[in-house]
Amino acid sequence: MTELQQRLATGKGKFTPLYEELDTGPVSYEDSISPEFFEAEREAVFRRSWLYVGRSERLPRPGTFFTRELNGLASIVVSRRKDGVVNAFHNVCAHRGNKVVWQEHPQEESKGSCREFACKYHGWRYGLDGRVTHVTNEEEFFGLDKDALRMPPVHCEEFAGFIFVNLADDPVPLRTYLGDRLLELEAYPFDKMTQHYGFSAPIRGNWKLAVDSVCEWYHPPYVHARFIDKDIAKAEKMVPPPDSYHYDLFTPHMLTSVPGPPPLPPREPGTAGAAARDQKWVYRLFRAGLFGPDDVPDIGPLPEFLNKGKIKSWGNDQFWLFPNLSVQIWARGFYITYTYWPEAVDKHTYDIDLYFVPPKNAQERLAQELIVDSTIEFAMQDVNTIEATQQGLSTRANRQFHLSDQELLIRKFHKTVRDTVAAHQARDAKES
Numbered sequence: 001m002t003e004l005q006q007r008l009a010t011g012k013g014k015f016t017p018l019y020e021e022l023d024t025g026p027v028s029y030e031d032s033i034s035p036e037f038f039e040a041e042r043e044a045v046f047r048r049s050w051l052y053v054g055r056s057e058r059l060p061r062p063g064t065f066f067t068r069e070l071n072g073l074a075s076i077v078v079s080r081r082k083d084g085v086v087n088a089f090h091n092v093c094a095h096r097g098n099k100v101v102w103q104e105h106p107q108e109e110s111k112g113s114c115r116e117f118a119c120k121y122h123g124w125r126y127g128l129d130g131r132v133t134h135v136t137n138e139e140e141f142f143g144l145d146k147d148a149l150r151m152p153p154v155h156c157e158e159f160a161g162f163i164f165v166n167l168a169d170d171p172v173p174l175r176t177y178l179g180d181r182l183l184e185l186e187a188y189p190f191d192k193m194t195q196h197y198g199f200s201a202p203i204r205g206n207w208k209l210a211v212d213s214v215c216e217w218y219h220p221p222y223v224h225a226r227f228i229d230k231d232i233a234k235a236e237k238m239v240p241p242p243d244s245y246h247y248d249l250f251t252p253h254m255l256t257s258v259p260g261p262p263p264l265p266p267r268e269p270g271t272a273g274a275a276a277r278d279q280k281w282v283y284r285l286f287r288a289g290l291f292g293p294d295d296v297p298d299i300g301p302l303p304e305f306l307n308k309g310k311i312k313s314w315g316n317d318q319f320w321l322f323p324n325l326s327v328q329i330w331a332r333g334f335y336i337t338y339t340y341w342p343e344a345v346d347k348h349t350y351d352i353d354l355y356f357v358p359p360k361n362a363q364e365r366l367a368q369e370l371i372v373d374s375t376i377e378f379a380m381q382d383v384n385t386i387e388a389t390q391q392g393l394s395t396r397a398n399r400q401f402h403l404s405d406q407e408l409l410i411r412k413f414h415k416t417v418r419d420t421v422a423a424h425q426a427r428d429a430k431e432s
């Protein structure tokens, strides 16, 4: 036995003990079932963190806009002003509070392009910066200071084409919040990957349980057997062992690097080409699968910030931007964002967005669609387990749970949420 195998086998752990702030004891999941904690988390975490709301490609020209419903928190408009700057404001009319920007249904998000926004109720108008430009029958009002009227601004900053908003009064700048390790993401050519496929699903489970399901590779032989092997004994052997991953925790964010199979060799025109093991024909024909296309687009040299753990057969890096965004950069030249929007203690919306270099032909397009469908199926395989876990936890029949060494990201993530809530409550108590 190597020293590493010994450490893994003796329960001392290899990864968790590297982080002083983490213990190795049992954990509580009260943070995922308590309605009081949910309210506290909304105030401490979601009302005070930088939240990712969309890619800047969604706003290609001045006058383009989209709206976001941040459930229970805010309804916001994000727009590109005439000077090219992206800004955000609450989607609320200064006259009598009507939601200003929507199309067919007020509950639905909308997008488009315009010179001004007009409130559908009494026709007040707003510029692309949210300021009032027109008050209907202005002379009938009493001492109205029109220049001061607006849809209330929301802090909005862009980083590497990712648009973030922050609902706090005076947040730290986005770049400070992200910190050095995440600022390195700027070196990645996200702007080349404009082919977008999106998917959104309502999940009856706490948002953190969904994050947990992407933070470890302990469950795939059971939950994702269809992608690995129906024979569990074989599937267990095929998932790489815990020490083939790389972890890095840089509070409040974190990262894990994951191994993956190399792409298939190029094939002779007119043939199906080699298969990986007993690979399904659909993956072989379209030359793609869960790990991406076999014909990898040329996006230039790999930036140095990726695969810092030097995994030999590297699959992807998963950056966790606290609280609710994961950016996965894949070895085969594409990226995925996962976003989790809490709606209630036992309910959230799960958004998956995949971005590729635009396909040059039908074969590349089909390969991308196969990756999208595989990714969504893989993610949805987790959902029943998330919902079942929520049900199990809610009974409070067990109050203490056990995390292994390779589940350190879960341990860390819940701790960061709990610490953020505790720090906010302590500040609140001091101020009152």
Ligand code: FES
Pocket: 093, 094, 095, 096, 097, 098, 119, 120, 121, 122, 123, 124
């Ligand atoms: S509420 Fe918007 S114009 Fe009246």
Ligand SMILES: [Fe+2]
Pocket: 213, 214, 219, 220, 223, 224, 378, 381, 382
């Ligand atoms: Fe999973």
